[in-house]
Amino acid sequence: MGTDLRGKVVVVTGGNSGIGLGMAEGCAKAGADVAVWSRRADRNAEACERLTKHGVRAHGFVCDVGEEAQIVAATRATLAELGRIDACVASAGAPGYQKTLPEVTLDDWRRVTRVSLDGLFLTFREVARHMIERGDGGALVAVSSTSAIHGAQRNHAYASAKTGVLGLVRALAVELARHKIRVNAILPGWTITEMAAAGYENERFRTVITGRTPVRRWAEPSEFQAVGAYLCDPSLTFHTGDQLVVDGGYTIF
DSSP states (O other), rough: OOOOOOOOEEEEEEESSSHHHHHHHHOOOOOOOEEEEEEEEHHHHHHHHHHTHHHHHHHHEEEOOHHHHHHHHHHHHHHHHHSSSOOEOOOOOOOOOOOOGOOOHHHHHHHHHHHIIIIHHHHHHHHHHHHHHHOOOEEEEEOOOOOGGGTTTHHHHEEEHHHHHHHHHHHHHHHHHGGTTTEEEEEEEEEEESHHHHHSSSSHHHHHHHHHHHHHHOOOGGGGGGHHHHHHOTTTTTTOOOEEETTGGGGGO
């Protein structure tokens, strides 16, 4: 039996490109209406046009998840437009830096963590408030990274934020289980996205990563469609507190 999200509403932060768009499209293919939260209205509109081709409603909301007020506003606007939120995929993130520890400033650190950790916390808080009040459960899906597993040198803030996400997922899975809210994480491996473009376009780096990956290639964002929809599936009533690594075998090789 395939994933069925008909009649459900899924919020996807960072859902207008990359892995976020891949997961948003997977949910749309499964029948969910989708709310895309991201900073650029033009790209939100492009993403929504793509999603509506699957016969669902899709609405874009301009939102910088590093700003608490914007998350609160986007939650209210989504509920006003789509009526409910059944699942939330927190995919928005900030690119890391490539600096040695002595070079890193507090501003460097906070530029990353305000989105990749603080923003995810705030997003889940607001969506969970609605789900608890509504009373019939839901799903929260956090996009972490394999940087939470291996040593991501010169990228301390990104690795720390993505590791912190896993701690938050476990804490919320325990706390929210009584409300029938499931909380899980996905840890993507190296994927061809705008955020990873510098690495992919560096031939030496791309070759090293490919050589360390058993499937011998980088992922395409579309390969996260099925797993995104799966983690939002309301029939998975006993699946919570998990972290799914989708990396072509990179972290075990």
